[in-house]
Amino acid sequence: MLEHQSPELPRPARLLAAALPSWPLEMVLTRALRALADRRPELFERLGVHSRCVFVVRPTDLDFAFSVVPHRWQGRVSVVRPETRGDVHIEGPLLRLLGLLDGSLDGDALFFNRVISVSGRTDALLALRNAIEEAELAPSDLLGVSGRVGRFADAAILRAIQALQGMAEPAANATPGAL
Amino acid sequence: MAIELVCPAGTPSALRSAVDAGAHAVYCGFADETNARNFPGLNFSPAEMTKGVRYAHDHGAKVLVAINTFPKAGTFEPWRKALAAAEEAQADAVILADMAVLDHAATHHPGLRLHLSVQAAANTPEAIGFYADTFNVKRVVLPRVLSVEEIAKLNKEIDVETEAFVFGGLCPMTEGRCSLSSYATGRSPNLSGVCSPPEHVEYVEEADGTAVRLAGFTIDRFGKDEAAGYPTLCKGCFVAGGKSTHLFEDPVSLNAAGLVGRLADAGVTALKIEGRQRGKGYVAEVVKTFRAVVDAIEAGGDPVKAEQLLAGLVEGGRQTSGAYRKQWR
Numbered sequence: 001m002l003e004h005q006s007p008e009l010p011r012p013a014r015l016l017a018a019a020l021p022s023w024p025l026e027m028v029l030t031r032a033l034r035a036l037a038d039r040r041p042e043l044f045e046r047l048g049v050h051s052r053c054v055f056v057v058r059p060t061d062l063d064f065a066f067s068v069v070p071h072r073w074q075g076r077v078s079v080v081r082p083e084t085r086g087d088v089h090i091e092g093p094l095l096r097l098l099g100l101l102d103g104s105l106d107g108d109a110l111f112f113n114r115v116i117s118v119s120g121r122t123d124a125l126l127a128l129r130n131a132i133e134e135a136e137l138a139p140s141d142l143l144g145v146s147g148r149v150g151r152f153a154d155a156a157i158l159r160a161i162q163a164l165q166g167m168a169e170p171a172a173n174a175t176p177g178a179l
Numbered sequence: 180m181a182i183e184l185v186c187p188a189g190t191p192s193a194l195r196s197a198v199d200a201g202a203h204a205v206y207c208g209f210a211d212e213t214n215a216r217n218f219p220g221l222n223f224s225p226a227e228m229t230k231g232v233r234y235a236h237d238h239g240a241k242v243l244v245a246i247n248t249f250p251k252a253g254t255f256e257p258w259r260k261a262l263a264a265a266e267e268a269q270a271d272a273v274i275l276a277d278m279a280v281l282d283h284a285a286t287h288h289p290g291l292r293l294h295l296s297v298q299a300a301a302n303t304p305e306a307i308g309f310y311a312d313t314f315n316v317k318r319v320v321l322p323r324v325l326s327v328e329e330i331a332k333l334n335k336e337i338d339v340e341t342e343a344f345v346f347g348g349l350c351p352m353t354e355g356r357c358s359l360s361s362y363a364t365g366r367s368p369n370l371s372g373v374c375s376p377p378e379h380v381e382y383v384e385e386a387d388g389t390a391v392r393l394a395g396f397t398i399d400r401f402g403k404d405e406a407a408g409y410p411t412l413c414k415g416c417f418v419a420g421g422k423s424t425h426l427f428e429d430p431v432s433l434n435a436a437g438l439v440g441r442l443a444d445a446g447v448t449a450l451k452i453e454g455r456q457r458g459k460g461y462v463a464e465v466v467k468t469f470r471a472v473v474d475a476i477e478a479g480g481d482p483v484k485a486e487q488l489l490a491g492l493v494e495g496g497r498q499t500s501g502a503y504r505k506q507w508r
Binding site for chain 2: 046047048050099100103104105106107108109111112113114117118119121122123124125126127128129130131133134135136
């Protein structure tokens with residue numbers, strides 16, 4: 001077995017996520033994606049021709065996946081069934097995927113250690129990874145809020161993530177020093 | 180400062196991470212085929228380079244711009260523009276490999292400090308002397324095929340600085356002349372800036388693990404619990420003599436942290452960390468660790484356990500001191 005294993009969300013968090021209706025999540029994430037395109041258009045230039053690709057991101061500890069088309073102001077995030085196919089597929093534990101979003105974890109390291117798996121168009125995957133790397137996303141960016149509300153959201157969500165990591169099953173770091 | 184730590188940055192945010200983590204110098208490239216990490220979404224626009232250089236200089240670090248691919252006949256313009264943009268950005272040096280690019284830089288940008296890229300594969304006093312005498316090259320990045328003893332001997336016979344890789348992807352080929360990627364995909368790091376171009380790479384989940392395909396050829400398979408590596412032909416698994424093996428090179432990362440003192444004694448000026456294609460998480464962790472290694476050696480402190488600290492970031496889950504300690508030659 002690999003030395004660096006991946007933590008999964010604790011069962012109560014998984015049950016809570018499963019009970020959430022999908023439409024508010026889709027609405028919030030789509031709005032946040034379009035707000036990011038509005039605020040930082042240069043990030044989406046890094047995607048180049050791949051901005052129209054369908055990226056399916058599947059947290060392996062949830063019962064659903066996200067389908068993301070990051071096409072600037074027409075971008076869309078949908079909650080889809082885990083088996084949904086797209087141009088690119090990324091799978092891994094939610095907490096590790098979040099670490100990729102904020103840049104605290106290295107995608108290659110997670111891939112080498114088999115914490116995440118990828119398939120589909122590798123060129124589009126790399127473009128997305130590099131655009132996200134440059135984005136330095138905070139939780140507030142995913143909610144589409146800024147200012148005082150954004151700072152409050154960042155602090156609260158980061159505390160929640162730390163708490164979830166503490167309860168993760170099994171608890172171990174994929175990359176020492178990260179997250 | 181006795182030893183310079185030269186660190187990778189594929190994006191402006193990675194540059195800031197490297198500087199913040201203690202890099203003495205950061206190397207990066209423009210977003211086109213003029214550098215050997217020409218991957219989708221990676222690298223810098225001229226405006227981003229200017230801002231990056233300003234950030235580094237404000238924090239006491241240098242920026243070295245890699246323009247280290249070989250122009251094809253009739254396509255010199257991107258390299259000409261890259262040199263002008265590097266000078267405009269006030270880069271501290273440019274890292275070049277092609278003789279025409281070196282000549283253009285020496286002739287039209289005499290204020291630019293020239294470093295010779297590892298892509299030039301110069302590893303003899305004669306070759307290095309030629310580049311120094313002809314183009315006024317000030318530093319050479321050494322190919323990853325020399326032992327520490329060979330580097331010490333080489334340094335006694337040349338008058339330019341040397342830079343040696345100490346961490347990251349390990350290329351044992353004659354760099355700048357490797358055609359493995361071209362053979363399979365038609366594109367190479369030498370001319371296009373990409374080894375195993377991502378549009379030719381495919382990962383396919385199978386019942387017993389993951390198959391890695393390059394331009395339709397299956398070049399490796401990783402079991403479900405087996406650490407993976409980069410999808411390059413040199414690290415592919417082949418059948419030879421009836422045995423299935425990583426014939427050219429294992430998926431493994433270089434880690435020469437334990438040899439930094441000996442490399443310094445051998446006359447090496449700068450230590451290079453590979454990985455412009457890696458994320459900020461990698462850059463921050465590796466730079467911080469190697470800065471601690473360098474500081475500990477200079478202060479005569481206790482050695483840093485770099486192998487342990489960086490174990491989670493390495494390719495194939497394994498680390499090696501590479502050719503630096505090679506005995507069989």
